[in-house]
Amino acid sequence: MSTIQVTSQVSTEDLLHGVESLPTEELEQFVARVLVLCARRKANSLNEQESRLLQLINRPVPTTVQSRYDLLTHKQRANTLSANEYAELLQVIEQIEQFDTERVQHLVTLAQLRQVSLDKLMHDLGIIGQSA
Structure with missing residues (x-):
């Protein structure tokens, strides 16, 4: 597994530049993990919001x-x-x-x-x- 050296504060552009240097297989694994992270964050926030909205929508x-x-x-x-x-x-x-x-x-x-x-x-x- 490749490593990317990052400082404690890194810009998104620098992070992207570091990710560009990953071999294709590791890049795909990294992207998959980022997508899981995004989905988890959306699921947590949307579930709460959606649940509340559905309660309000279905309230008689x-x-x-x-x-x-x-x-x-x-x-x-x-x-x-x-x-x-x-x-x-x-x-x-x-x-x-x-x-x-x-x-x-x-x-x-x-x-x-x-x-x-x-x-x-x-x-x-x-x-x-x-x-x-």
């Missing part, structure tokens, strides 16, 4: 909000919704839309981390069917 609308929305929309369909309840329904809809907006923002972030399109990510997660 709070049951109190969903229950109130269900009741108010049922009353609206039955034409028994009062003016005050209609105003409340609009507020509940706004809460749900805000919740959905945040979910989409988390999906976009996750798609960027995985370097895929939003459509592909949503398909992969089973959120939407595959487009025709």
